[in-house]
Amino acid sequence: MSTYMVRKQTFHLRLLFLFLSTFLLLETVRVPAPVSAASANAPSAVCGPGCNRYDVVVIGSEIEGVLLAKEAHAAGLSVLILDPREKPGGELIQGQMLVLDEPNDNRKRSLVQGELKPLYDGYKAGNIRKLSAFESYYRKLIRGIPLRSGITIDGVEIEDADGQGKVQGKTLKSVTYLAKDGKLYQVQAGYFVENTDFNALTVHLGNKRIPGMESLYNGKKPDYMAATYMLRFKGVNWNKLHQAVLEDYPLTNVVKKYGANTYVDWDFATGFSNLTYNYKPRDSRLMLRGLNATYQKDGEVIINSLLVYDVDPADPKSVRSAVARAKAEAPYIAKYLRKHIPGFGKAELNGYPDYLYIRDYNRYETDYVVNYKDVMSGRMFWDNVTIGGYAVDLQATRVVKKGVGYGKPDRYGIPLRSFELKSYDNVLVAGKNVGAEIKAYGSARIIPTTALAGETMGILLAREWKQGHKRLSELTPGDFRRIHQYLKKDYGIRIDQ
Structure with missing residues (x-):
């Protein structure tokens, strides 16, 4: 190889070494890029x-x-x-x-x-x-x-x-x-x-x-508040429910007829325990307490009232069983409400939740x-x-x-x-x-x-x-x-x- 070619190759190698050295140096001192979300x-x-x-x-x-x-x-x-x-x-x-x-x-x-x-x-x-x-x-x-x-x-x-x-x-x-x-x-x-x-x-x-x-009550075994299975309805005449309670005023008459804490406005309803506590569930592990209802508009209502006993939320089988029992009871509750609660005369069930409300x-x-x-x-x-x-x-x-x-x-x-x-x-x-x-x-x-x-x-x-x-x-x-x-x-x- 000629002296010229050796010098040229050496020059190129030096350039490459200088480039690599500069690149590595820049990598060590590079300012970090902003961290994205x-x-x-x-x-x-x-x-x-x-x-x-x-x-x-x-x-x-x-x-x-x-x-x-x-x-x-x-x-x-x-x-x-x-x-x-x-x-x-x-x-x-x-x-x-x-x-x-x-x-x-x-x-x-x-x-x-x-x-x-x-x-x-x-x-x-x-x-x-x-x-x-x-x-x-x-x-x-x-x-x-x-x-x-x-x-x-x-x-x-x-x-x-x-x-x-x-x-x-x-x-x-x-x-x-x-x-x-x-x-x-x-x-x-x-x-x-x-x-x-x-x-x-x-x-x-x-x-x-x-x-x-x-x-x-000094019980020997752990005890928990009942869970709730939410009840959904459609076809409810909320105005009729509201008007029926207003017509029964004064409040002393409302309480006597429907039970303590009975109240209805344009959006919410509570009480009616005189009626709900008379409902006899087919399953002893269920109870219908007083209504706690929200009007969802368009004739739709959701109610927090169906209590479910003996639910172990840590046991998937217990949860599935409780949901199944509550679903099976829901049509009978709907029939009872249609007969006894004003505005529910044409109410129908409006779907079922997949899960429960666990209180405790x-x-x-x-x-x-x-x-x-x-x-x-x-x-x-x-x-x-x-x-x-x-x-x-x-x-x-x-x-x-x-x-x-x-x-x-x-x-x-x-x-x-x-x-x-x-x-x-x-x-x-x-x-x-x-x-x-x-x-x-x-x-x-x-x-x-x-x-x-x-x-x-x-x-x-x-x-x-x-x-x-x-x-x-x-x-x-x-x-x-x-x-x-x-x-x-x-x-x-x-x-x-």
């Missing part, structure tokens, strides 16, 4: 074969925990919802619990706040009454959040938070679950959230059960368990995450035949500690899993109360834990004075009084 909410790490790590993993798709997931997701945290039910939506969508109860204080001021307020405003205005409108609202909440339905928790991995073998201070490191494809998967998370109506997660974590309805099941100890005195005294906590005010309403069981009320509180607070599972530094509970003694639970269980707590906790996970690098259990009274200020300023949520 999709990548921000993707799993934050792979933790082994078949394992992903997220900031927050929510077990169950009840609306209370979904609101937590929504806030965390919107702030850029990686969030995953694992739902043991076959379809998402829980009691609100699958159970069609579309009769919304509203907490208020003793001055009749609504306590509904946050993301749930548009739902309640639409409901009261008549714009959100039918299932399709509720489904549209719910879809917006879960938009963009990864959700996997039909899973079964197979196991959990727990470790000591301090690594020193102490009984107190545990961390839930991972959850292994069986998916519909028959394969096992593992997820790790900074925080796990129990958001089912049957403790799909917390049943594995070893905490003590908070006594239920049996504590009211096992709840496990949290760092603070709210009691009846807290509720009735209007106690406010330094770490309030929600405000309640609904009447203490405990529904029927086989023993407590017609349910019982224990008064109407003014506004009261529920602390973050009542949503932090005792002994765990990274497990939160949502919705009906709130830590409350049974009488306090009769008020605290209402969706708007625990939904606001879920939303607040989602905000705290983003701003205090992920951004502030502080576990929620480490937050101080000073922190919460600051937190309550920005919740009011930035989110319109007032929970400090």
Whole structure:
């Protein structure tokens, strides 16, 4: 090879080396590209074969925990919802619990706040009454959040938070679950959230059960408020129902004829217990209590009245059996209402929900368990995450035949500690899993109360834990004075009084 060719080749090799060196140098100092919403909410790490790590993993798709997931997701945290039910939506969508109860204080001021307020405003205005409108609202909440339905928790991995073998201070490191494809998967998370109506997660974590309805009468076995199967009708003449009750006024006559708490306006109806309690179900595990009905427009009505005893929401066979029994009874109830309730003369059944409204099941100890005195005294906590005010309403069981009320509180607070599972530094509970003694639970269980707590906790996970690098259990009274200020300023949520 000529001297010229050797020099030329050497020159080209030097150019190539210079190019590669410059490229590698640029790679090491490159400014990271802006993180997209999709990548921000993707799993934050792979933790082994078949394992992903997220900031927050929510077990169950009840609306209370979904609101937590929504806030965390919107702030850029990686969030995953694992739902043991076959379809998402829980009691609100699958159970069609579309009769919304509203907490208020003793001055009749609504306590509904946050993301749930548009739902309640639409409901009261008549714009959100039918299932399709509720489904549209719910879809917006879960938009963009990864959700996997039909899973079964197979196991959990727990470790000591301090690594020193102490009984107190545990961390839930991972959850292994069986998916519909028959394969096992593992997820790790900074925080796990129990958001089912049957403790799909917390049943594995070893905490003590908070006594239920049996504590009211010193029962030896756990007892739970009855579930409800929602009844849907079409062809109802609501104007006739309304007019019939108006014609029976004064109120003393209405109560004498139809029973206590009978009331009808252009949108809602309650009571008629003198008639409903005379209905004799064909199945002893069912009872028709007083009506709690919402007019959905166009002659359609949905009623929260058919109680179902002995439902174990943790047992799919028990749930299927309860739904089947309620469906079988529904045509007989329709016939009875046609005969006895004004405006129902031509009413027909209008479809069936796939699931139940579960009021009550096992709840496990949290760092603070709210009691009846807290509720009735209007106690406010330094770490309030929600405000309640609904009447203490405990529904029927086989023993407590017609349910019982224990008064109407003014506004009261529920602390973050009542949503932090005792002994765990990274497990939160949502919705009906709130830590409350049974009488306090009769008020605290209402969706708007625990939904606001879920939303607040989602905000705290983003701003205090992920951004502030502080576990929620480490937050101080000073922190919460600051937190309550920005919740009011930035989110319109007032929970400090």
